[in-house]
Amino acid sequence: MSNDVILEARDLTKDYAGFLAVSGVNLSVRRGTIHALIGPNGAGKTTCFNLLTKFQQPSRGTIYFKGQDITSYAPAEVARLGLVRSFQISAVFPHLSLLENVRVALQRQRGASFDFWRSKSALDAYNARAEELLEAVGLADARHLTAVELPYGRKRALEIATTLALDPEMMLLDEPMAGMGHEDIDRISDLIKRVSANRTVLMVEHNLSVVAKLSNWITVLTRGQILAQGDYATVANDPKVQQAYMGVGHG
Amino acid sequence: MFDFLGIPPQALFGQLLLGLINGSFYALLSLGLAVIFGMLNIINFTHGAQYMMGAFGAYFLLQYLGIGYWWALLIAPIVVAITGIVIERTMLRWLYKLDHLYGLLLTFGLALVIQGMFRHQYGTSGIPYPIPDALQGGHRLTFMFLPNYRAWVIVFSVAVCLATWILIERTRLGSYLRAATENPALVRSFGINVPRMITLTYGAGVGLAALAGVLAAPIYQVNPLMGADLIVVVFAVVVIGGMGSILGSIITGFALGVIEGLTKVFYPEASNTVIFVIMALVLLIKPSGLFGRAASQTSAVEHGGASAAGDGGRSALLFLGVLALFFIISPFFIYPLFLMKAMCFALFACAVNLLVGYSGLLSFGHAMFLGSSAYVSAHAAKVWGFSPELAILTGTGASVVLGIITGALTIRRQGIYFAMTTLAFAQMIYFFALQAPFTGGEDGIQGVPRGFLFGLFDLHNQVTMYCFVFAIVFGTLLMMYRIIHSPFGEILKAIRENEPRAISLGYRTERYKLMAFVLSATIAGLAGATKAIVFQLASLTDVHWSMSGEAVLMTLVGGLGTVFGPVIGAFIIIAMQNYLAQFGQWVTVIQGFIFIVCVLAFRRGIMGEIANKIGKPL
Ligand SMILES: Nc1ncnc2c1ncn2[C@@H]1O[C@H](COP(=O)(O)OP(=O)(O)OP(=O)(O)O)[C@@H](O)[C@H]1O
Ligand SMILES: [Mg+2]
Numbered sequence: 110m111s112n113d114v115i116l117e118a119r120d121l122t123k124d125y126a127g128f129l130a131v132s133g134v135n136l137s138v139r140r141g142t143i144h145a146l147i148g149p150n151g152a153g154k155t156t157c158f159n160l161l162t163k164f165q166q167p168s169r170g171t172i173y174f175k176g177q178d179i180t181s182y183a184p185a186e187v188a189r190l191g192l193v194r195s196f197q198i199s200a201v202f203p204h205l206s207l208l209e210n211v212r213v214a215l216q217r218q219r220g221a222s223f224d225f226w227r228s229k230s231a232l233d234a235y236n237a238r239a240e241e242l243l244e245a246v247g248l249a250d251a252r253h254l255t256a257v258e259l260p261y262g263r264k265r266a267l268e269i270a271t272t273l274a275l276d277p278e279m280m281l282l283d284e285p286m287a288g289m290g291h292e293d294i295d296r297i298s299d300l301i302k303r304v305s306a307n308r309t310v311l312m313v314e315h316n317l318s319v320v321a322k323l324s325n326w327i328t329v330l331t332r333g334q335i336l337a338q339g340d341y342a343t344v345a346n347d348p349k350v351q352q353a354y355m356g357v358g359h360g
Numbered sequence: 361m362f363d364f365l366g367i368p369p370q371a372l373f374g375q376l377l378l379g380l381i382n383g384s385f386y387a388l389l390s391l392g393l394a395v396i397f398g399m400l401n402i403i404n405f406t407h408g409a410q411y412m413m414g415a416f417g418a419y420f421l422l423q424y425l426g427i428g429y430w431w432a433l434l435i436a437p438i439v440v441a442i443t444g445i446v447i448e449r450t451m452l453r454w455l456y457k458l459d460h461l462y463g464l465l466l467t468f469g470l471a472l473v474i475q476g477m478f479r480h481q482y483g484t485s486g487i488p489y490p491i492p493d494a495l496q497g498g499h500r501l502t503f504m505f506l507p508n509y510r511a512w513v514i515v516f517s518v519a520v521c522l523a524t525w526i527l528i529e530r531t532r533l534g535s536y537l538r539a540a541t542e543n544p545a546l547v548r549s550f551g552i553n554v555p556r557m558i559t560l561t562y563g564a565g566v567g568l569a570a571l572a573g574v575l576a577a578p579i580y581q582v583n584p585l586m587g588a589d590l591i592v593v594v595f596a597v598v599v600i601g602g603m604g605s606i607l608g609s610i611i612t613g614f615a616l617g618v619i620e621g622l623t624k625v626f627y628p629e630a631s632n633t634v635i636f637v638i639m640a641l642v643l644l645i646k647p648s649g650l651f652g653r654a655a656s657q658t659s660a661v662e663h664g665g666a667s668a669a670g671d672g673g674r675s676a677l678l679f680l681g682v683l684a685l686f687f688i689i690s691p692f693f694i695y696p697l698f699l700m701k702a703m704c705f706a707l708f709a710c711a712v713n714l715l716v717g718y719s720g721l722l723s724f725g726h727a728m729f730l731g732s733s734a735y736v737s738a739h740a741a742k743v744w745g746f747s748p749e750l751a752i753l754t755g756t757g758a759s760v761v762l763g764i765i766t767g768a769l770t771i772r773r774q775g776i777y778f779a780m781t782t783l784a785f786a787q788m789i790y791f792f793a794l795q796a797p798f799t800g801g802e803d804g805i806q807g808v809p810r811g812f813l814f815g816l817f818d819l820h821n822q823v824t825m826y827c828f829v830f831a832i833v834f835g836t837l838l839m840m841y842r843i844i845h846s847p848f849g850e851i852l853k854a855i856r857e858n859e860p861r862a863i864s865l866g867y868r869t870e871r872y873k874l875m876a877f878v879l880s881a882t883i884a885g886l887a888g889a890t891k892a893i894v895f896q897l898a899s900l901t902d903v904h905w906s907m908s909g910e911a912v913l914m915t916l917v918g919g920l921g922t923v924f925g926p927v928i929g930a931f932i933i934i935a936m937q938n939y940l941a942q943f944g945q946w947v948t949v950i951q952g953f954i955f956i957v958c959v960l961a962f963r964r965g966i967m968g969e970i971a972n973k974i975g976k977p978l
Binding site for chain 1: 842847851853857861863866868869879
């Protein structure tokens with residue numbers, strides 16, 4: 110395995126009672142890149158994410174992260190290794206404030222999460238960092254709101270702030286910009302670009318202009334199988350892709 | 361003739377036969393539970409009571425209408441099924457959109473009501489029911505005597521089980537049933553009335569229970585409580601077999617009956633507990649059950665009271681102050697012993713609430729912590745001569761150990777499975793307490809000395825005792841407030857709100873839940889140990905599953921997920937038990953009724969309602 114591949118899947122397969130949601134996928138993600146995973150609805154992108162982060166057990170295949178075989182790991186252990194995912198359906202802690210949402214992530218990294226005898230005010234030490242992160246996604250002014258009060262697009266932004274709080278080596282983002290307005294899309298694209306400087310990003314995204322702008326490498330998935338791979342120009346000019354994907358009319 | 365390991369063959373085959381008979385009942389009952397669960401997603405706690413109703417149905421038919429066994433076999437299950445349909449139509453259907461746990465609580469309340477009413481009417485001694493003439497007598501086989509009726513029960517049960525299995529797995533009706541559980545909208549689009557199908561399924565499941573009851577009547581007599589303990593064993597059977605497999609529940613039922621029978625021959629002391637031990641082993645090796653499909657790791661428990669659960673900031677502390685003030689002033693007006701009892705149970709209920717309200721885990725077995733620590737602390741004070749504070753510490757310690765062991769085994773199961781597993785473990789502890797030499801069996805440990813606190817203060821003085829209990833209870837409640845508002849409490853809250861997200865952030869959520877479970881067990885244990893010293897008694901009531909149910913009721917009445925609501929709940933329930941004691945079984949009926957009302961119309965509980973009114977978490 111070459112040294113600059115951070116995540117590799119071989120023959121990744123998920124079989125739902127005979128239906129192959131993901132079938133024989135071989136995927137290599139190079140360190141330091143923004144890698145886009147695209148494909149029509151139901152192509153198996155989310156399932157791939159679930160398998161790679163071990164939220165689901167693959168029916169077949171092996172997964173290596175940083176050269177380590179993580180196929181039999183529990184999802185929390187995968188996250189602890191530095192492979193952190195977001196969810197397609199926004200995943201926040203709805204009845205926690207924005208600040209508390211981010212602090213939950215900071216607390217994992219910096220410890221003290223089993224201390225049941227201490228006051229919660231011990232967590233105030235994380236406030237500065239949490240506010241910085243909220244600032245970065247444009248939520249600083251809303252930090253004392255409860256997450257459930259946010260509109261959808263801003264929940265996604267909060268989710269990214271929470272993920273970033275872990276400072277993961279690699280992030281898996283499942284449609285991070287779904288439901289966002291133009292302004293937010295620009296802000297989050299810039300943010301992803303910025304934070305990718307010293308980490309790897311694998312993202313599912315339907316908005317092709319975002320994909321074109323951000324990604325160094327693209328993998329196209331249809332019906333659970335890889336249809337094409339390459340940079341944006343290669344993939345966009347591939348007739349198979351045009352037929353199977355562009356024709357559907359996304360983006 | 362042959363001798364097997366020194367066991368006479370008559371005994372061996374006799375117990376084997378009895379095991380098969382019990383296995384028939386386990387199979388029929390767990391089959392009904394599985395069918396109901398498959399369709400309604402509800403664990404039907406009323407199942408045991410409905411089994412009992414089947415037996416009483418047969419008895420009523422014979423007694424008042426002169427209708428014999430064979431017609432009873434048909435009529436009684438149908439009548440009980442109709443009562444089941446009424447229950448489904450009037451109550452259960454309101455719960456389908458809520459957390460599954462509410463279904464369990466409602467049917468638990470129903471079981472209390474039904475069993476209480478029958479007990480009020482018929483007491484607890486069994487009423488004999490004759491074996492039908494055609495099945496009198498038996499056959500003398502070479503190695504044993506085989507009564508005809510018993511052979512009939514086994515053959516008939518196997519036939520009914522197989523017929524049900526074929527109906528579900530092999531017929532069109534069954535395929536609709538299976539499809540409707542997976543995709544009701546689709547089935548509805550075929551023009552099939554899904555709600556009616558659900559109703560009839562519940563009726564059918566209940567009918568199976570009643571059928572088992574009729575079959576049991578000539579063997580075990582007709583008794584209001586005949587299904588009460590049985591249902592707990594059946595829960596264990598279901599946990600072992602794994603829910604969702606019809607054939608699995610049939611096979612597991614028969615197999616466990618036989619194993620239990622054999623245990624009676626080879627090691628009779630363990631015969632009551634063997635099924636629970638097997639359950640523990642299965643949980644260790646294959647947590648989803650022998651025939652169960654592995655539940656996906658990410659299926660988070662959706663906690664019903666989540667949105668109502670507040671961490672109750674200052675207002676909760678203020679409320680605690682008011683409570684403390686009440687318990688300081690009230691001994692001048694109210695019987696102190698009663699107040700001490702209320703305080704111990706308040707602590708117990710708060711322990712349950714820490715788990716249900718703040719970790720989303722409904723334990724139906726917390727009596728095991730209350731009871732076992734009561735026994736240990738009573739034993740320590742009486743036999744070892746420990747001073748009261750040491751005795752309480754020892755009792756609590758025992759509860760911590762028990763909490764770690766049972767917690768490690770059960771925490772991997774979620775939602776209703778967790779409830780059933782904790783219930784089953786508690787039942788195991790109950791049987792242990794019934795048989796262990798040091799617990800005093802039915803009598804319990806009596807005359808426990810209160811002793812001298814720190815060797816100085818005489819606790820036989822009621823005022824001193826009261827102050828001691830007050831300090832323990834309110835100190836612990838403060839501690840609990842701190843737990844809820846600690847860095848750990850914050851993670852617990854995050855896990856309850858969105859477990860997959862917490863996992864994706866790298867939290868090993870099971871460890872946090874285990875921690876919450878052990879903390880809860882510790883506090884429940886402290887309550888039990890203190891109670892044993894105050895009342896100078898540790899008895900079987902403290903370990904019985906109805907005690908676990910009571911704790912849940914107190915929590916529900918006071919307000920699930922409100923920091924100190926359960927204190928109010930405990931006070932109300934204890935007061936009710938005290939002042940209504942002369943009405944005997946009606947107390948149980950009323951408790952069951954409160955359960956039902958709370959689940960149907962009052963899910964926030966008292967403090968939850970108040971918090972909602974004033975718009976502040978409590
Ligand atoms: N638990 C499951 N059981 C059976 N089939 C499933 C299951 N989960 C997903 N599928 C199927 O697997 C296929 C891939 O789903 P997946 O969610 O991975 O697609 P996706 O590429 O993320 O689509 P989208 O763009 O809509 O998010 C779909 O056809 C879906 O219906
Ligand atoms: Mg998807």
